Amino acid sequence: MKINKDNMSDTKPKITDPSRILTVANMISLLRAFLALPIIYTLQYPQWRLWTFVLILIGVASDLLDGYFARRAHEVTHFGKWMDPIADFICLITVMFYLVLNDIFPMWFFVFYLFRYVTIAVLAVYIINHSGFIISANWYGKWASGITALTTVLYIFPLPFLDWLRILSLLTASLLLLISWCIYIKSIIKKEMAS
Numbered sequence: 254m255k256i257n258k259d260n261m262s263d264t265k266p267k268i269t270d271p272s273r274i275l276t277v278a279n280m281i282s283l284l285r286a287f288l289a290l291p292i293i294y295t296l297q298y299p300q301w302r303l304w305t306f307v308l309i310l311i312g313v314a315s316d317l318l319d320g321y322f323a324r325r326a327h328e329v330t331h332f333g334k335w336m337d338p339i340a341d342f343i344c345l346i347t348v349m350f351y352l353v354l355n356d357i358f359p360m361w362f363f364v365f366y367l368f369r370y371v372t373i374a375v376l377a378v379y380i381i382n383h384s385g386f387i388i389s390a391n392w393y394g395k396w397a398s399g400i401t402a403l404t405t406v407l408y409i410f411p412l413p414f415l416d417w418l419r420i421l422s423l424l425t426a427s428l429l430l431l432i433s434w435c436i437y438i439k440s441i442i443k444k445e446m447a448s
Contacts, residue, residue, distance in 0.1 A: 278323035289347035397429035
């Protein structure tokens with residue numbers, strides 16, 4: 254039995270408008286990157302924790318909405334595929350850095366997260382300049398990003414009865430970050446050897 258691949262649905266969004274930058278989805282991603290500043294501002298005042306929580310919810314919602322709007326409006330762009338994970342990174346790393354400076358978040362995780370991202374980014378820039386290949390996000394990386402955000406929230410709002418969840422999410426995020434890092438490195442090496 255022959256399978257017609259043309260009729261199969263592809264789970265990866267197709268670049269439908271590669272050159273556009275100013276799209277609703279891209280603006281949502283850019284706003285998420287800058288959301289770290291008001292989050293950090295509210296973290297300085299314990300009585301503003303509700304606002305901190307609301308801003309975090311806005312960040313999570315924006316991460317869901319940017320992809321939805323890009324696909325719905327057929328405005329999936331190269332810039333958007335790069336901006337979405339960069340916005341996640343900027344927001345998370347900035348908030349983590351503030352928490353590390355205030356001895357609220359583990360320094361080793363912050364350093365690992367930063368090192369992983371920088372190595373992937375440097376290699377991605379090299380490979381796109383060398384062969385034009387754009388690295389796509391993998392599901393381990395997406396889950397790692399989500400669980401890292403959850404871990405950060407659990408450190409911002411420490412509840413004694415959820416200490417186990419904070420530790421579990423930190424270890425799970427570390428494992429997923431490591432797996433996705435290996436997958437990215439493997440795909441870069443594979444692409445480099447093929448070219």
